[in-house]
Structure formats: C-alpha cells, structure tokens
Amino acid sequence: MDLVAILVLAYGLYYRRHHRRDLLFAYIALNVGIFAVVSLLLVQRVDIAVGFGLFGVLSIIRLRSSEITQQEIAYYFIAIVLGLVNGIAGASWPLTALLLNAVLLAVIYVGDHPQVLGRTRHQVVTLDVVHTDPDLLRADLESRLRAKVLQWEVTQVDYVRDVTVVDVRFTSAPSVRVGAR
Incomplete structure (x- = not known):
C-alpha cells in the first residue's frame, strides 16, 4: 500500500507537474526509508521518539542542502507522513491507512492542481x-x-x-x- 501511495504522489502528481527527476527519487527513497525504519521500530519495541528524532534531523539536513520551493517541501512532508501512516497503521489497521492515504493524496492533488490558483x-x-x-x-x-x-x-x-x-x-x-x- 505504501509503494502505491508514494508512486501516485511522486510520479503521478509531483513529477508530471514539476518535472524534477532528482526530487522524484528523493521522495520515493525518503518514504520507503521511513516506512522500513518505522516498521522495524514497531517490531523491535524501540522508543519511537528515537526514530522521529532521527527523521527530523535527516529531513532538516536534506531540506537545507538544496534550494527547493514551498510546494516541494509540501511533497516532502506528505512523503514522510505516508511512510509513517503506512508503517504504523498499515499492518494493524489497513482500512484506516488506506483512507488516510487517499485523504493525503487528494489534498496534495487539489492543493497543487494548476487550475487552483494556477495563474x-x-x-x-x-x-x-x-x-x-x-x-x-x-x-x-x-x-x-x-x-x-x-x-x-x-x-x-x-x-x-x-x-x-x-x-x-x-x-x-x-x-x-x-x-x-
């Protein structure tokens, strides 16, 4: 479910509208990495705050190392949230995770649509x-x-x-x- 959601976000929405190949890969890699680490943290019973702190530090470093727009930061944020939602709720509450994926993708679709404030x-x-x-x-x-x-x-x-x-x-x-x- 997470792979489908991030592919819809990264390729179906972001890349087709903004055409930046480097960020397409960054969104997918970030999402899959977060999903894997959250899944591992849930299995190993490690304090989840450690994982969130690590993600926060890595995200700040990555966001500051390249000049990106506010729209691209929004895509980064949604990629992170999709990884967290699917990593935490995907196995236990798949319908909830599916609903949250749909809501997140719909919000970014409408919010970044060229006909919404596109001029x-x-x-x-x-x-x-x-x-x-x-x-x-x-x-x-x-x-x-x-x-x-x-x-x-x-x-x-x-x-x-x-x-x-x-x-x-x-x-x-x-x-x-x-x-x-």
Whole structure:
C-alpha cells in the first residue's frame, strides 16, 4: 500500500507537474526509508521518539542542502507522513491507512492542481531603473511582466548602478493557443 501511495504522489502528481527527476527519487527513497525504519521500530519495541528524532534531523539536513520551493517541501512532508501512516497503521489497521492515504493524496492533488490558483505567479525581478513613485513601479512591472501585479516588495535599491530588485506576485494572463480563433 505504501509503494502505491508514494508512486501516485511522486510520479503521478509531483513529477508530471514539476518535472524534477532528482526530487522524484528523493521522495520515493525518503518514504520507503521511513516506512522500513518505522516498521522495524514497531517490531523491535524501540522508543519511537528515537526514530522521529532521527527523521527530523535527516529531513532538516536534506531540506537545507538544496534550494527547493514551498510546494516541494509540501511533497516532502506528505512523503514522510505516508511512510509513517503506512508503517504504523498499515499492518494493524489497513482500512484506516488506506483512507488516510487517499485523504493525503487528494489534498496534495487539489492543493497543487494548476487550475487552483494556477495563474498566480511569483518572481524576483531586477529592473534597470530606480522608481521613487510606487505607481510608476507598478506600471513598469505590469508592462514588463505583461500581467496584473498583485503585490510587490522592493528588496534592493542600488543608486550607483541604477538597479532595483523587486519581489513580485502577479496574475498571468490565460495562455492563448497559437492558431486558435
């Protein structure tokens, strides 16, 4: 059950939407490793807090060693939870584990679906001008991005090089298919 759940999460949802092969493998390896260790901890009657502490340390080290998005952290978290759920409840309460797998996968499917808030984007933009007027800054950003700016924050201004770095949240226009009338 755990292998099916992690394959649906890693390949069926994550990889098909984000196309990062390195994280596909990381999610599967993390999940299977957690499942194996939790299963062993339950059989050996070792204090489960030791196992959770180990997973926490390993997860923090892995998450800090590579730059990943908040969406990818969510997939990591679900991969960990699937391993824990299936390792702990899979043998004793298979229907409960199956229901929890379905709920977790449904939440990530809907939450990361391209049609749910899919037009909202985030980008750090470096402008070759310094704007002192917020309205002119917004107009410049909307012109360059060809989108409606929802929010922005100036993170850096360099008057010597005449450069502004802006963290922008914007709504992109729906894509137009070429050849469509």
